[in-house]
Amino acid sequence: MPAPTRPSFTLAGFLRGARYSLPLWPGIVVFGSAFGAAAVQKGLTFAETMAMSAFVYAGASQMVALEIWPQVWTPANIVGTTAVVAVINARMILMGAAIQPWLKGEPKARTALNLFFLTDANWLIGTGYHAGGGRDVGVLFGAGVVIWVVWVLGTLPGYFAGALIPDPGRFGLDLIMPIFFAVMLSNLWKGWRPARPWVVAGIVAFVVHILVPGYGFILAGALAGAVAGAVLE
């Protein structure tokens, strides 16, 4: 199917993005339910659990927030927990920077809404589509909205019935995001020369991952890759 090559925002794009997100639904539901189940065990109320999924809407950071969820909230541990969440999600700053040229002509209010739904999965879908020459911003938005709905709904069964699959590792589901990322990387592939910064990014990320606990490795590696991209050529 030909993709629109001029910047646009269409219903057809929205539906295309929704369709591209389909392969990820099972994984999202499994992890949404895992979050719901873990939230119950931590003693979160139903409203708190759903608010986390609906408004924070960032799986890894939600899980880590649960791990450090205090019995009693104080201003200090609110700041601490928020800082941890921000560090885990700092990679989104770079994801946003990478798609900014695509969003340039968009109305500001629509971009503000669009970005609320920005997450790894729809960013990857949008980036792969954009790399293939597509410019319909509806694809990014459609994938984002649909994945948000699936994530929020996926939280429900976990809250009420426990995780849908108690041992996701048995089916490899704990690796679904890295596998999906790798598949998308092969979509972005345009030969070794443009891929040199990616090698730098991967190596720096791995070294930082070994030396520094936490999720900073994504940010460090991606920045190193961008710098390599600017310097090389």
Place this chain on the structure above:
Amino acid sequence: MSAWAAAAPAIAILAMATATYLCRASGVVLMSRIAITPRIERALRALPGSIVAATVLPLALDGGPPALLGIAAAVVVMRLTRFELAALVAGLAAVALLRAAGL
């Protein structure tokens, strides 16, 4: 229950949601204020693949042989079929089989 105790969880979640939204939005806002020189353009062009590589490689190496072979299987199927779902299923199946085999 004091007013603070009643409101604190909502304040905490709102703080986390706001911080995350700022992460989502700030990259776009920042780049819209920066003049895009050729150097920055090259950096931006390298960025998507770099984010993906920086995410995948450490997680893949952490996961050992099943993760590496699962990712390899997914990439091979993707190159052959150009069909994401088939690649994803192949990758997961490879991981599941290797783990079942005790690797």
